[in-house]
Amino acid sequence: MKIGYVRVSTRDQNEQRQIKKMLEQGIEERMIFVDKQSGSGFERDGYLAMKRVIREGDIVYVDSLDRLGRNYDAVINEWREITRKLQADIIVLENAALFDSRKFREMGDMGRLMEDQFLSLLSYIADQERKKIRQRQAEGIALAKASGKNLGRPRKNLDSLSKEQRHIIKENYSKWTDKEITSVEFMRKIGLKKNTFYNIMRDYKQEHG
Structure with a gap:
């Protein structure tokens, strides 16, 4: 067959x-x-x-x-x-x-x-081909680092947010810190994922005390 x-x-x-x-x-x-x-x-x-x-x-x-x-x-x-x-x-x-x-x-x-x-x-x-591929990858990463390139995704900050998103943060930040709204509700309002949300909140706290 x-x-x-x-x-x-x-x-x-x-x-x-x-x-x-x-x-x-x-x-x-x-x-x-x-x-x-x-x-x-x-x-x-x-x-x-x-x-x-x-x-x-x-x-x-x-x-x-x-x-x-x-x-x-x-x-x-x-x-x-x-x-x-x-x-x-x-x-x-x-x-x-x-x-x-x-x-x-x-x-x-x-x-x-x-x-x-x-x-x-x-x-x-x-096996030799796999080694060549790994070597080329390592050389490419080393070259990118030497050129000052950031190999990861750029981290979002307050300046990268839209005017509307920054306004939502301003209006709701104190509610969030006073636990009137949950983190899940807050990040949903802004439209951010969990890790980005907490990074942004850390930045906002540093700027606004």
Whole structure:
């Protein structure tokens, strides 16, 4: 049986392109499993449901290896579980010349050895890529700090509020301090979230005593 696995990282992303490719492989729509979440782990509803229906001799299709997952050590473990424990095969459509477990299976014990070496190489390359990404991020942060850039969101202060908001604070500040209105009521009147509200109130107290 042919099975398709589709994953996008967020609910805002469109999975239809991947689904179309699965249908083009002759996969029944009911056998296409879809997840809309990060690929860092494998505790995904669609993926777990797919594994429950895999039987010996089935073929699992994915669009690209990173659609299966982004933690390549975990990807390798899942690859081995599907191809060896469940006795199914995996084809990665983006590069089927390399990522087709049937080719290794046809070579018997030698193919199993070559597959292990191939997966180990994949893990090494992925690990090096992760290190490069972290290094580029660290270099970017260091450069931004050296340039005097503020990497966080700018903190709201009294001057950033509208005239109407400042008027509401002026009219209700003493009521709030006298506990005639609650903090929740006050921040709702101004239209501020909790952390911003208390920062603003601290600023207001410093300015007005």
